Amino acid sequence: MSLLQGSAQQQSDVQIRQQLGETAAALHTMQCDFTQTKQLSMLNTKITSGGRMYYQQPGKLRWEYTQPYAYTFILNGNKVLLKNNNRNDVIDVNQNKLFREIAQVMLSSVVGNCLSDDRNFKTSISATQKEWVATLLPLRKNMRQLFQKIILHFNWQQKMVSQVELVEKNGDKTIIDLKHIQKNEKINDRLFAVP
Amino acid sequence: MTVCLLSLSMLLAALPLRTQSQIRFPSAEGEQVQYEAYIQLKKGYLSGICVLQREGEEVKGCLFNEFGITALDFSYSLERRNVKLHHVVRMMDRWYIRRVLRKDLAKLMEVLRQGGDSYENTRHHITYRLTPIEGDEER
Numbered sequence: 091m092s093l094l095q096g097s098a099q100q101q102s103d104v105q106i107r108q109q110l111g112e113t114a115a116a117l118h119t120m121q122c123d124f125t126q127t128k129q130l131s132m133l134n135t136k137i138t139s140g141g142r143m144y145y146q147q148p149g150k151l152r153w154e155y156t157q158p159y160a161y162t163f164i165l166n167g168n169k170v171l172l173k174n175n176n177r178n179d180v181i182d183v184n185q186n187k188l189f190r191e192i193a194q195v196m197l198s199s200v201v202g203n204c205l206s207d208d209r210n211f212k213t214s215i216s217a218t219q220k221e222w223v224a225t226l227l228p229l230r231k232n233m234r235q236l237f238q239k240i241i242l243h244f245n246w247q248q249k250m251v252s253q254v255e256l257v258e259k260n261g262d263k264t265i266i267d268l269k270h271i272q273k274n275e276k277i278n279d280r281l282f283a284v285p
Numbered sequence: 286m287t288v289c290l291l292s293l294s295m296l297l298a299a300l301p302l303r304t305q306s307q308i309r310f311p312s313a314e315g316e317q318v319q320y321e322a323y324i325q326l327k328k329g330y331l332s333g334i335c336v337l338q339r340e341g342e343e344v345k346g347c348l349f350n351e352f353g354i355t356a357l358d359f360s361y362s363l364e365r366r367n368v369k370l371h372h373v374v375r376m377m378d379r380w381y382i383r384r385v386l387r388k389d390l391a392k393l394m395e396v397l398r399q400g401g402d403s404y405e406n407t408r409h410h411i412t413y414r415l416t417p418i419e420g421d422e423e424r
Contacts, residue, residue: 128353132371133338133345135317153352158418159321159334161351174332174351176323188376196352235375236354256353260372264353 103215106222107205113249114203120145120250122271126155131261143200143268150282151197164284165193171284180284191232199242200268202251211240221246235259308402309417310394311339320415322348327410331356335415337397344394357386361394368394385409 121144128137141155151165162173170181170193183190191210198204204226205213210233211226222244228234236258243253250271256264309318315338322335333350342364348357358372368391370383385406393404393413403414 126353128334128349130336130347130349130355132347132358133317133336135336135338137319137334137336139351155351158319159351161332163351172332175321176332177330179330192352192354232376258355259375260355260358262347262349262353262355 102217106215106217109249110202110205110222110244114201116274117145117201117250118147118274119277120201120271120273121275121277122268124269125267127265127267129263129265131263144277144281145197145200146277146282149197151193151200152281153196163196164282165197166282166284169284178285188232191230192236195233195240199240199254200251202242202244202249204240204242221252308397308400308415310397310400311337311344314339314341319418321418323414323416325412325414334418346390357390359386359390361391366395367391385411389413 121142123140124143125138125140128139129135130137139155139159140157141153143154144150144152149165149167151163153163155161160175162171164171164173165183168182168184170183170189172179172181181189183193194210195204198207204211205215205224210228210230212229213224213226215222215224217223224242224244226240226242228237228240238257238259241255241257242251243255244250245252248271250268250273252268252271254266254268256266258264311318317336317338320335320337322333324331331350333348333356335346335348337344337346342362344361344363346357346359346361347355348359349355354374355372356374356377357370359368359370361368368387370387373383373386389404389406389411390413392406393415396402396404397415402416403412405412
């Protein structure tokens with residue numbers, strides 16, 4: 091089954107975007123577990139890591155790896171805190187263009203509102219029986235140097251992102267699966283604290 | 286070069302100087318070892334994951350940041366003891382960066398083979414450190 095055929099295609103595309111946009115706008119908080127699978131084309135192998143993600147509107151994101159290494163990325167407004175076993179570092183995203191763009195991609199991907207980001211991505215949407223799939227082609231130079239494309243898979247019923255695929259120029263791919271998603275539940279502000 | 290590398294703070298990998306006995310190095314055919322990588326630069330650092338895998342007379346390596354973005358693909362010849370870079374992320378892909386990386390990675394591989402875990406390029410003030418990730422054998 092495809093919603094995107096013939097004259098219905100544009101209408102369906104618009105409808106999908108509208109529904110995802112409404113869901114993203116109504117999303118005040120989100121938290122979930124994630125599994126990240128890195129496919130290394132040169133070694134023909136996969137590396138898996140995982141952790142927990144927290145999002146709070148507007149612009150707060152905590153991305154915490156717990157397995158097999160400990161690493162935490164916290165975006166809070168214009169500040170980013172990077173924590174690993176060795177050190178903590180705070181970075182002003184306004185002073186680092188690349189950082190700002192990567193942080194923005196992560197944030198808008200998990201929330202799903204990058205579909206309306208026409209300045210940074212050329213987007214196409216397709217539908218299957220089980221999910222909506224958005225393919226984003228980066229338009230900006232910095233992003234094009236990193237990613238060939240970004241593919242977002244949306245759960246049809248929840249209208250939420252369930253999987254993010256980051257496809258790189260060298261053929262490597264990173265797949266992030268979001269699981270046990272909780273929407274609009276209170277999240278402790280301390281989780282987003284950046285000193 | 287430092288400026289280019291610093292702009293990649295989210296992109297990479299490795300190091301301070303710490304003594305650790307017998308760091309694992311892939312010696313058997315097909316063996317794979319994963320490391321937390323840390324690279325200390327004069328004005329910053331890069332961190333990420335490094336995977337080394339033995340294939341014939343080579344050890345192939347990939348270096349990527351915690352989010353999965355690949356910075357480097359390389360191979361190290363066990364016989365010639367040199368490094369060939371197969372892929373360098375576009376924003377680091379400069380001849381002078383490649384030259385330093387080729388030499389430094391070859392030195393680092395030599396250090397790992399001898400049971401060490403870090404290499405310091407004193408001329409450019411870059412230190413590379415690899416720490417094996419516990420329990421990566423099952424992954």
